[in-house]
Amino acid sequence: MEETLMSNDTSKGPEDLTVMSREPLIAGTPLGSMKDLETPAANFFVRNHFPIPRLESSGWSLKVTGEVERPFSLGLDALKEMPRREVLVLMECAGNSRGSVQPPIEGLLWDNGAVGTARWTGVPLRSVLEYAGLLDSAVEVLLEGADRGNQQGTTGEMGYSMSLPMDKALHPDTLLAYDMNGESLSPEHGYPLRAVVPGWFGMTAVKWLTGIQVLSQPFWGFHQNDYYVYVGEGYDNGSPKERVTYLQVKSLVTWPGRGRILTTGRHEIRGMAWSGQGPVTKVEVSTDNGRTWQPANLEDSESPYAWRQWTSCWDVSQPGYFLIRARATDQMGKVQPVQAQWNYRGFANNSIHAVPVEVRASG
Amino acid sequence: MEETLMSNDTSKGPEDLTVMSREPLIAGTPLGSMKDLETPAANFFVRNHFPIPRLESSGWSLKVTGEVERPFSLGLDALKEMPRREVLVLMECAGNSRGSVQPPIEGLLWDNGAVGTARWTGVPLRSVLEYAGLLDSAVEVLLEGADRGNQQGTTGEMGYSMSLPMDKALHPDTLLAYDMNGESLSPEHGYPLRAVVPGWFGMTAVKWLTGIQVLSQPFWGFHQNDYYVYVGEGYDNGSPKERVTYLQVKSLVTWPGRGRILTTGRHEIRGMAWSGQGPVTKVEVSTDNGRTWQPANLEDSESPYAWRQWTSCWDVSQPGYFLIRARATDQMGKVQPVQAQWNYRGFANNSIHAVPVEVRASG
Incomplete structure (x- = not known):
């Protein structure tokens, strides 16, 4: 936003x-x-x-x-x-x-x-x-x-x-x-x-x-x-x-941003992930409407209470409109949901972050 | 917002x-x-x-x-x-x-x-x-x-x-x-x-x-x-x-606003409704998670291209947290969807408008 x-x-x-x-x-x-x-x-x-x-x-x-x-x-x-x-x-x-x-x-x-x-x-x-x-x-x-x-x-x-x-x-x-x-x-x-x-x-x-x-x-x-x-x-x-108490398991795509225009080729996707009930153990990225998920590289963190940086390589050959999705799993085995359960003030929303981008043919 | x-x-x-x-x-x-x-x-x-x-x-x-x-x-x-x-x-x-x-x-x-x-x-x-x-x-x-x-x-x-x-x-x-x-x-x-x-x-x-x-x-x-x-x-x-061309059938709740605190008793719910493919013929309101829908009163409009004002009476006896939903139907029989089909720029979103309110015991 x-x-x-x-x-x-x-x-x-x-x-x-x-x-x-x-x-x-x-x-x-x-x-x-x-x-x-x-x-x-x-x-x-x-x-x-x-x-x-x-x-x-x-x-x-x-x-x-x-x-x-x-x-x-x-x-x-x-x-x-x-x-x-x-x-x-x-x-x-x-x-x-x-x-x-x-x-x-x-x-x-x-x-x-x-x-x-x-x-x-x-x-x-x-x-x-x-x-x-x-x-x-x-x-x-x-x-x-x-x-x-x-x-x-x-x-x-x-x-x-x-x-x-x-x-x-x-x-x-x-x-x-x-x-x-x-x-x-x-x-x-x-x-x-x-x-x-x-x-x-x-x-x-x-x-x-x-x-x-x-x-x-x-x-x-x-x-x-x-x-x-x-x-x-x-x-x-x-x-x-x-x-409301514990943080939920969550990840955000920090790059590319919403609406970014890319060209076909290789791109690094970056983000952050965390959980309040044990460290994040896995982050996966999907660029095909959630059909397949690729594991991202997770950086170490010196503290169990901090976020972990993650990166993923996206090799996109087809121009078009895509949603980049990231999904984290924590040590407790908790995974981000597609849709958070609704509550009146919308607290603790940890639904899967999806970022729309446009890809154009390079050159 | x-x-x-x-x-x-x-x-x-x-x-x-x-x-x-x-x-x-x-x-x-x-x-x-x-x-x-x-x-x-x-x-x-x-x-x-x-x-x-x-x-x-x-x-x-x-x-x-x-x-x-x-x-x-x-x-x-x-x-x-x-x-x-x-x-x-x-x-x-x-x-x-x-x-x-x-x-x-x-x-x-x-x-x-x-x-x-x-x-x-x-x-x-x-x-x-x-x-x-x-x-x-x-x-x-x-x-x-x-x-x-x-x-x-x-x-x-x-x-x-x-x-x-x-x-x-x-x-x-x-x-x-x-x-x-x-x-x-x-x-x-x-x-x-x-x-x-x-x-x-x-x-x-x-x-x-x-x-x-x-x-x-x-x-x-x-x-x-x-x-x-x-x-x-x-x-x-x-x-x-x-x-993108024609307007979709749509209604908005204009009163009460999001997060409004009401007391138990009778309240008027108000809104506007329109469509680009023929006038709106019906607006319904639900305050019970979409289980039941009450027809609203539709004001006349001198023009088929204008919106129509609507009102509905809500008699609420139970304190709590509610979503007020409004759903319009047009002359073509088109009805607002619960969720709009996603498109890259989010055009023509006419999904059902839902407004959260809190109701407290009166007196």
Whole structure:
């Protein structure tokens, strides 16, 4: 979508992103610029719910409260003195690719640009929780951001918060991150501190973190229980809803782009693939309406949480109109579906990506 | 799409349109403002291929050439002295609704806003051709616009031209129009003269007309034979292609909008319906996943070429998530399909429109 929808308008931001909304800021990465394992911060998608809170490190502190033995708060310098951990983690908005869900869904029609991979450095959430001392009554850990605002369909102002179950909160790779690709977080990406929850969709990677609250009851907040949930057609909205959590197995064709005109001959097809439930083990490419599938070359990745780059060689002798399709399989044996199951907000769409191209006779 | 994609950005034009491209200007009508039989000019979609040529009536003339007995050219005043004809005609871009074609197609991902109905006043093309005197060698009539520019995938500059077969050119309702809803055409809509071809998609309604050329051979121009054509996956682009011509039977839900939150109780559902091959005779609405369909009330239309407004009453007692679907049938018995047949540029998508809404308990 980004290749044409925005190609002639004025909505390009100062960074290399396709801006879909300015307040709150929502912007995606053009597919063609997904070339590297690490996505530069200036090119990393942004999905905010409320205006960006402009926090200063001097006045900022993280408050750890709730079902702990020693509630405390600490500043950024103190946090940086704790043992640090660095993890390469892909982040994807739960709404990524929902622009292609049919019938169209409620909400912003994201193309495929709401995904990126960065090297995050910070303190494991576990370390902070251990320092505070968890009580036996602890059942969830609430991550509280400083961003606040009005949410369509609700009254009054609210903040942005998400909870993690204890096993996810205590996983050593779940981070409170202050650096992204070796530099301090920018305001867009959550300065001074954000959560990074490997393998889950981005909605739990709370930005502008100011509070960690250990809960004795499951959290019941708007974004968690009313917004980032799977509900189908005819679903009673008074019933409990399934929460969006793990990333689905997925691949994108990043080259050639939609509508690209090629000539007969050999072409490299490139893309990215990932999954939240184990690394991608196979990517296949089809250029003949899904009749046959060729295995692509998969690059190694140093991290099980990152995407893997893939390439495939296409030798096309016949001019005409083609769809290039890519299909990933993960370690669990999960494969991308032809069509995603419809849900009201179109979350977690991982249906097979297909890119139309025209091939002309060369020479 | 228009309801959210553009809601927070700066791309609203001076008129009440959702701007998708500024150069060439491409802009659509928000669904919610499709309320009246006549669409005001300021609210009428614009689909240009090249920059708008700024023509002055003083220097302008229409040249009629080719297979005619008496080639001639005439100015705007002379044209306005010829017997005038007024017709209420719906115009729809062939690419309208292609944003919901799956897999995504080549080109701008239009939502549903590229359609409108206006009262066009002008001279029947037939009158001009009769005045010139058609030779027996005439096989097509070429409409030549003054707009020029570069087209992706081609080299050099080109103009925008489209031809009509003789029966369409000689139909008394095919107009050379100078007025739209009782006022002179604006520059965006083709000042001083444009074609209006009832029942066909908008690409033949050439704007900024400066030439009428009667041809002894079928026209072979880029837009007609390479662009506005139906080609499927695997189609050899050296082969002849089927041209896009007639409008398909279609209906849109204009109220409520996508993602609207309603309360239990009675609601009016509203929309528009049309067809290019005879008037719409029936519109049905489903709110239960297409299991049952209720006939909607169809308003009369004074013109067979206009859309018809329809309304339906929805009494919803159960809170939850619903898709509102509308399905039209025309005089020929043609019905909208659940899914349109895929073609490379997604032309003529008339699949059933489905709008997701949330219903909450009232009170």
